[in-house]
Amino acid sequence: MTFGKGCHLHLIDGSAFIFRAYHALPPLTRKSDGLPIGAVSGFCNMLQRYVENNSGPDAATHVAVIFDKGSHTFRNDMYDLYKANREAMPEDLRPQIPLTRTATEAFNIACKELEGFEADDIIATLAHQARDAGGRVTIVSSDKDLMQLVGDGVEMLDPMKNRRIDRDGVIEKFGVGPEHVVDVQALAGDSVDNVPGAPGIGIKTAALLINEFGSLEALLDRADEIKQPKRREVLQQHRAQIELSKRLVQLDCDMELDFTLDDLEIRDPDPDKLLAFLAEMEFRTLTKRISAALGVEAPVMRDTDPAGAAPMGETAEQGAPTPAAIPFPKTYEHVSDMAALDRWIALIRDRGLVAVDTETTSLDEMRADLVGISLCVEAGSACYIPLGHKAGAADDLFGSDALAEGQLPMADVLAALKPVLEDESILKIGQNMKYDAKILARNGIKVAPIDDTMLMSYALNAGLHGHGMDTLSERYLGHAPIPIKPLLGSGKAAITFDRVPIDEAVTYAAEDADITLRLWQLFRPQLSTSRVTAVYETLERPLVPVLAQMEMAGVKVDRDTLSRMSNAFAQKMAGLEAEIHELAGETFNVGSPKQLGEILFDKMGLEGGKKGKTGAYATGADVLEDLATMHDLPARVLDWRQLSKLKSTYTDALQDHINPETGRVHTSYMQTGANTGRLSSTDPNLQNIPVRSEEGRRIREAFVAPQGRVLVSLDYSQIELxxxxxxxxxxxxxxxxxxxxxxxxxxxxxxxDVPMDQMTPDIRRRAKAINFGVIYGISGFGLARNLRIPRAEAQGFIDRYFERFPGIRDYMDATKTFAREHGYVQTLFGRKIHTPDINAKGPTAGFAQRAAINAPIQGTAADIIRRAMIRMPDAIKGQPATMLLQVHDELIFEVDEGAADHLIETARDIMQGACEPVLKLDVPLIVDAGRGANWAEAH
Structure with a gap:
């Protein structure tokens, strides 16, 4: 069939299907060889349902599943930080990705991807082609970026909600029509894809501006007409960044494709090919169902157990592990009188434990208001105590902030719960208990002792999957928790939990406590059988109150210093722009990779210019670093880009994180943020403030000590080496x-072979690059780029390094062998880091091997500073000092000026002796110390 009028093209977002399948189902491995196949199973089930339901007047005549191919696209050439903050793909999902392509082909559905472009660009091009040919298009995806394509015969279908999205739906989401979606996104930015946007401008404000001025270009040209000074300044100072953001979010609708719409015509599956694939995956139930639908005999599958039945733990429908069979009965109570609360308190005292969860108005523990508390003492029996629900809905014109009926006075409830929540003989169980402990601490309750199911999962399963409650419930209990989004909504219509009706809140909140208790019952005995009890009991659980105290203390940040730096950076950027324009011999937009490429390669004729799929030259950091050795202009652009990032990410954004009540910045530490045991820092991230450049180091000048106090920094010296x-x-x-x-x-x-007294700085620099590079599995190519030397020479350095220190190669080989045999590696303190991809083929294998080699080293360093942090509060008790921050190998304290020497002596002893008595290293641990009025002086 030639595609034209009357044809209907369905474009399926393949990545969305994969991740939905992965997160919706518990893990499943192929019985015969342990290959992860849970996401493939879910993906095949979704394709089968799609095929079965593709009928009636709305049926597709043409269909394709569109995938992303690789992570580097032309947008990374425009902006090297594009999608830079995305989490790494789960290790057990990585080997399943190519199998989903094979599955699509087995169903005889067109499967398309293109190197250098995102799936969204392919979808955009096909949608335009189909529309121009007179056909209809349905994009099966919940990706908001695709909403710019809606209209004139193109609609979206959100498969999560089974909701069709037309022009009105786009306006509901963005406040503008599809033709202006990219304008709004360019202003609002996108934290998920790391699109910078305009600082301080969100979707709602962006839509108001675009509707007022008609387009982004008109808005930027007429920014001087805006009355609000700060908004006007943001648009004027960040114009290049905003224009870059629009190019990043604008989809390419005119790609060169190596196939046509006619190639996407619906085709019946080949029974032999499809069933052979399903049998190879060992999907017994799905194989039987599809065989019956196709009217053919199911293939004989090899036995994977004596009875020849389905693989152990596989259910009839989705291949869930055995816990899915656990029934999930539940009785949830709304506690609305003191007699009921007293009855629950008696149950807690009788059991000696309780799962606790809090509901609040914000994820920021230092600003959130307590809305309610849920309790559970027995699986299936839980309660919710509403405390701060409002009577009026958020969009109720005549509503008020008066409390809704059916709630007890907060003071009375907290007074009644305080004795049991602080009772040392009663265990309090939570999922991410640090959050709830901080909320309750701000309300006068010091929760102790605690257990944390998130940290139990981390000790058991680091490297296998995430440790959020929804993930754990679906994987280990076979139960999908009630989602929060339908309760709160999204976008401009979103509400806070205090506006959720109490009857709906009871079911949602009580279930959280119920699930937490069930997870605790499952994980607690596994700690012993998996031999990670010591990791959980000595490294994870005792760190929770330490981190909570650090986060609540916060660090003082001087807003005026940040503001002055921001202005200085803006002036320096302007000066660099002038230099760049002079070197180029003309003015151009320095923030435009396209214009920059034309200057460098067309006008100046520099070597190495490579055009991407869009016809624009690549001007990423790697390209400019190579060119900087030959010409000043690319070096100046690199300096300009660095300043631009420092300004937007730190000097501007940090000001928004200063708590108005405390005048301090309160970061949140995540114990489960890295597989190796390293802490991560969020909202804001204070662990990645750059220190290699002078300007980057200056950011730390804004972190200050109050009058009469100083900051003290103690830093392990070369601990990983x-x-x-x-x-x-x-x-x-x-x-x-x-x-x-x-x-x-x-x-x-x-x-x-250079004597120490003849050592030159250049030779030492090369050795330093190799020393640190080897720990992270650096390649000859990577070292060549670091040192700006030929690749062969760099590889020669690495080969010579292993010749002189053969024990390192032996360690690497032994670690890889252990990982292949056991599926994990260990730190010197027994922390397990799982390596599910260690036996994979291709590029994945190299990544997995490097991670396995580095994990015991980085993980041991992380364990050592954890041990020091856990001991620190008792060691410095009585001293006028507070531990504020941890930045990987560094601890920062605030202390009275006259007590700094005593603190340094105490803290250094704790840090240098942190391994003992469990471990005696063959080398001493050395801690460098410094002090100052601000962090830059102290470090």
């Missing part, structure tokens, strides 16, 4: 550390 020397048994390195030698100079002397 010391751990490597111990683990790999490198005598030369161990001796150098014991003698306090310059380790990089010693390495250079060993490698290059």
């Amino acid at each position: 010391r751990i490597l020397a111990h683990i790999a048994g490198i005598d030369a390195l161990k001796q150098a550390f014991r003698e306090g030698q310059d380790i990089h100079a010693m390495t250079a002397s060993e490698m290059f």
Whole structure:
């Protein structure tokens, strides 16, 4: 059939299907070889349902499943930070991705992807082609970025809600029609894809501005007409960034494709091919169902257990693990009188434990208001105590902020619960208990002792999957929790939990406590059988109150200093722009990769210009770094980009994070943020403030101590190299550390046969790059770029390094062998980091091997500073000092000026002795200390 009028094209967002399948189902492995196949199973079920339901007047005549191919696209060439903050793909999902492509082809559905472009661009091009040919298009996706395509015969179908999205739906979401979606997105930015946008402007404000001025271009040209000074300044100062953002969110609707719409015509599946694939995956139930639908005999599948039945733990429908069979009965009570509350308190005292969860108005614990508390003492029996629900709905014109009926006075409830929540003989169980503990602490209750199901899962399953409650419930209980989004809504219509009707809140909130208790009952005995009890009991659980105290203390940030820096950065950027324009011989938009590429390669004729699919030259950081060795202009652009990032990410954004009540910034630490045990920091992230450039280091000047106090920084010196020397048994390195030698100079002397007294800075720099590079599995290519030397020369350095220190190669080989045999690696303190991809093929294998080699080293370093942090509060008790921040190998304290020496002595002793008595390293741990009025002076 030639595509034209009367044809209906369905474009399925393949990545959305994959991730929905992955997160909706518990893990499943192929019985014969342990290959993860849970996402493939869910994906196949969705394709089968799609095929079965594709009938009637709205049926597709043409269909394709569109995938992303690789993570680097032309947008990364425009902006090297594009999608830079996305979490790494789950390790057990990675090997399933190519199988979903094979599954699509097995169903005889067109499967399309294109290197250098996102699936959204392919969808955009096909949608335009189909519309121009007179056909209809339905985009099966819930991706808001695709809403710019809606209209003139193109609609979306949100498969999560089974809701069709037309022009009115787009206006409901963005406040503008599809033709202006990219304008709004360019202003509002996108934290998920790391699109910068205009600082401080959200969707609602962006829509108002676009509706008022008609377009983004008109708005930027007429920004001086805006009355609000701050908004006007943002648009004027960030014009280049906003224009870049529009290019990032604008979909490419005119790609060159190597196939036509006619190639996407619906085709019946080939029974032999489809069933052979399903049998290979060992999907017994789905194989039987599809065989029956196709009217053919199901293939004989090999037995994977003596009875030849379905693989152990597989259910009839979705291949869920055995816990899915656990029934989920529930009785949830709305506690609205003190007699009922007293009855629950008696139950808690009788059981000696309780699962606790709080509902609040915000994810920011330092600003959130307590709305209610849920309790559970027995699986299936839980209650919710509403405390702050409002009588009027958020959109009720005549509503009020008066409390809704059916709630007890908050003071009375907290007074009644305080004794049991603080009782040392009663265990309080939570999921991410640090959040609830901080909320309750702000309301006068110090919760102790605690257990945390999120941290139990982390100790058991680091590297296998995430540890959020929804994920854990679906994977291990076979139960999908009630989602929060339908209760709160999204976008401009979103409400806070205090506006949720109490009857709906009871079911949602009580279920959270119920699920938490069930997870605790499942995980608690597994800690012992998996031999990670010590990790949980000595490294994870005791760190919770320490981090909570640090987060609540916060660090003082001087807004005036940030503002002055922001202005200075803006002036310096303007000066750099002038220099760049002078070097170029003309003015152009420095923030435009396209214009920059034309200047560098067309006008100036520099070598190495490569055009991407859009016809624009690549001007990413790697390209400019290479060109910077030949010409000043690209070096100046790199400086300009760095300043632009510092300004938008730190000096501007940090001001918004200053708590108005405390005048301090309160970051949140995530214990489960990295597989290795390293902490991560969010809202704001204070662990990635750049320190390599002078401007980056200046950011730390804004972190200050109050009058009469100073900041103290204590930092482990080269801790990962010391751990490597111990683990790999490198005598030369161990001796150098014991003698306090310059380790990089010693390495250079060993490698290059240069006596120590003849060492040059360049030779030492090369040895330093190799020392740290080896820990992270650096390649010859990576080292060549770091040192700006030929790749062959860099590879020669690495080969010589392993010749001089053969123990390192032995350690690497032994670690990879252990990981292949056991599926995990361990730190020196017993932390397990799972390596599900270690036996994979292709590029995935190399990544998994490097991660496995590095994990015991980085993980041991993380465990050591954890041990120090846990001991620190008791050690400094009585001193006028507070521990404020942890930045990987560094701890920052605030202390009275006259007590700094005493604190340094105490804290250094704790940090240097943190391994003992569990472990005695072959090398000493050395801690450097500094102090100052601000963080920059102290570090």
